[in-house]
Amino acid sequence: xxxxxxxxxxxxxxxxxxxxxxxxxxxxxxxxxxxxxxxxxxxxxxxxxxxxxxxxxxxxxxxxxxxxxxxxxxxxxxxxxxxxxxxxxxxxxxxxxxxxxxxxxxxxxxxxxxxxxxxxxxxxxxxxxxxxxxxxxxxxxxxxxxxxxxxxxxxxxxxxxxxxxxxxxxxxxxxxxxxxxxxxxxxxxxxxxxxxxxxxxxxxxxxxxxxxxxxxxxxxxxxxxxxxxxxxxxxxxxxxxxxxxxxxxxxxxxxxxxxxxxxxxxxxxxxxxxxxxxxxxxxxxxxxxxxxxxxxxxxxxxxxxxxxxxxxxxxxxxxxxxxxxxxxxxxxx
Ligand code: ACO
Numbered sequence: 045x046x047x048x049x050x051x052x053x054x055x056x057x058x059x060x061x062x063x064x065x066x067x068x069x070x071x072x073x074x075x076x077x078x079x080x081x082x083x084x085x086x087x088x089x090x091x092x093x094x095x096x097x098x099x100x101x102x103x104x105x106x107x108x109x110x111x112x113x114x115x116x117x118x119x120x121x122x123x124x125x126x127x128x129x130x131x132x133x134x135x136x137x138x139x140x141x142x143x144x145x146x147x148x149x150x151x152x153x154x155x156x157x158x159x160x161x162x163x164x165x166x167x168x169x170x171x172x173x174x175x176x177x178x179x180x181x182x183x184x185x186x187x188x189x190x191x192x193x194x195x196x197x198x199x200x201x202x203x204x205x206x207x208x209x210x211x212x213x214x215x216x217x218x219x220x221x222x223x224x225x226x227x228x229x230x231x232x233x234x235x236x237x238x239x240x241x242x243x244x245x246x247x248x249x250x251x252x253x254x255x256x257x258x259x260x261x262x263x264x265x266x267x268x269x270x271x272x273x274x275x276x277x278x279x280x281x282x283x284x285x286x287x288x289x290x291x292x293x294x295x296x297x298x299x300x301x302x303x304x305x306x307x308x309x310x311x312x313x314x315x316x317x318x319x320x321x322x323x324x325x326x327x328x329x330x331x332x333x334x335x336x337x338x339x340x341x342x343x344x345x346x347x348x349x350x351x352x353x354x355x356x357x358x359x360x361x362x363x364x365x366x367x368x369x370x371x372x373x374x375x376x377x
Pocket of ligand 1: 135173174175177178181182186191192193194217218219220221324340341353354
């Protein structure tokens, strides 16, 4: 059984409420009906009811069983405005500003998650990653004990023996433009935990660089080296090694030559990139050149799950990310 099938099955076993703030977007409408019909989650579309239902008709999609909430008509609007004001008043937010902000579907949906009216949120078919992350960072904030929100992609590379038969996690490809060494260590640890909990993998985490074990020297290599040391000090139970070049991370023969004795080199199934430019370019290279399926970006580290989509996503991509979000919500204690 492939990973997404397992995630679908897990999502169905304990249905969670997932709010979709881009409620009148066509791919989202198609996905919401299917998510509901398949029992993957209880989807909630945000937006003008009449508009959404009319769009559904035009798409030949029956939304009669899908919950739709219009922020302008919601009985919870006042509650969300007050709660948002309380959260952000020390950042200069007035009640008037709070009212304007919370009427925005993305903020409204984030407040639903914050106040437990939904278990998770998925957005990004229209909005940018930053548009989604900002309300998340301001309102949901990080989980206890987590210092930084980051993201990962599940990469499924066809006909490949790298990682776990072509299955690898790449991080961080979407959130932190220039992580410092503490943040890079936190990203490595969070992704190892995600690999275990969400993907049932035995994580072998490679901290990527253009140098392997001292083969080159530069301050950017020092960052990766120090992040590896910090991650190992914080979590000696995890297999995290670096700095490693990509080939030394995934190719056994190169690993034997360049990093003999490493528990990770040659066997890595989690790749941690040194910064966002490398991570974002890296996942897109593999996606395009190797025809890999790239699922994500999936966020990690939020106190409650909120996730992003690529603006080029299909309805099926939305369904997968909703299922993943639902399973993340199940893991929130
Ligand atoms: N983890 C935890 N908290 C954070 C993080 C983080 N990674 N980043 C910012 N914060 C906090 C700040 O401390 C701040 O908290 P406060 O307001 O309570 O004091 C709050 O979040 C907002 O921080 P800002 O610095 O004002 O937010 P900023 O404008 O820098 O935006 C963002 C943060 C959106 C994550 C920004 O770094 C960003 O745009 N990242 C890149 C996203 C992107 O464009 N990705 C593109 C690729 S997507 C793809 O291809 C799939």
